[in-house]
Amino acid sequence: MKNFITTSIGKKFAMALSAIFLMVFLLQHFLINITSVFSADIFNFLSHFMGTNPLVQFILQPILIAGVIFHFVMGFYLEFQNRKATKYEYHKVRGGANSTWMSRNMIWSGLVILSFLILHFIDFWFPEMNHKYVEFLPEDPNRYYDELVEKFESPVRVLFYCVSFVLLSLHLLHGFSSSLKSMGTNKTYVSTVKNLSNFYAIGIPAGFCFIAVFHLLSHL
């Protein structure tokens, strides 16, 4: 056990575990956000619950942040190790003949997602932390919907969000199934995993895009 995490397979296993954790989080984030399309009250209720529940705020939120940081740091570390292992480059290489663009460029789609996350934190998470834990402003259970709508009044922001979600989709198209393969998925489940992966990787980012565009168009 003590050596497992130091092996190349152990590191990939840890990377895959953090990816699955983040995908579960993304799904619950989407399920809450999609309620904003049909009911401001439900969205406010769920957001207020997530924003004030001590278990979510003081246990799950730090675990989530640790998971995000771990996934990015491990991603860069593995990329660095892999570049060290390749050392020499071919004069002519035809990567497209044997693998998908998504699988070869996870680091680049990951970097776009990282820049998106920074903007997303500046937009929502930092103001939220400031509101609750720095300025200790009075809690208004109905403020969440208005804050969401206000952010998506900007077409430039919506465009950047949508571009990021396309990259997220590409990242997930490979990452979802890859994480399960890294954890040793049996070949019996390969086609099921592939279908589930495609459904999730296209459906969730498309859903997030829909939410952003919906609020932009609804408040023109």
Add this chain to the structure above:
Amino acid sequence: MRLTLKIWRQKNSETKGKIESYDIDEISPDMSFLEMLDVLNAKLINEDQEPVSFDHDCREGICGSCSLFINGRAHGPDRRITTCQLHMRKFKDGDTIYIEPFRAKAFPVIKDLVVDRSAFDRIQHAGGYISINTSGNTQDANATPVNKEDADAAFDAATCIGCGACVASCKNSSAMLFVGAKVSQYSLLPQGQTEASRRVINMVNQMDLEGFGNCSNTGACEVECPKGISLDNIARMNRELVKASFK
């Protein structure tokens, strides 16, 4: 056929190499790729030039010696073949062909297109074997029943010839398809169970020591493998390592 060859030339492991260009004609489409290189070398020798060094042995796709990266792909443009099984009819008259050695930090170039793949041997030595009583009490292999599906999967894994195309094709220079195949061919059989745990741990540790990269499941290795070794072997190795590590 008339061809332009862009070939990696490197005097030895200490010197820097570079791509050099050679024009060659009167190449028959029925020649194998290695025969074409033989023709080039005969021409170079006649012109008092250093012939191109390249690995080859059986020339029938069994030994895994040939190791060329041709026009951006390990073993060239065809699938499920080694370089020695590649024929010139796969190219067109007037083509320019890039010929490079398999690239990886763990596969240093010895000369021109010859690379040192002894890292694979050291991984095999670390655990790619089974213990058999050879003291005169050797048991008949058929005395131990093996499930047909497991026997087939073990045989498929055992067809790996260790050519290194998986490493050469992988953007991370990962050797996991090779090691996965070698671990699988034993772990699927009852005869391989005695050393199962220490085999996978030792082989993976040796693979890491040799400086191969991590697998990111691009699947390039499976596509370029001349024997069609499946990615499933990597997943099986991952399961075996988890099982062995948490025992």
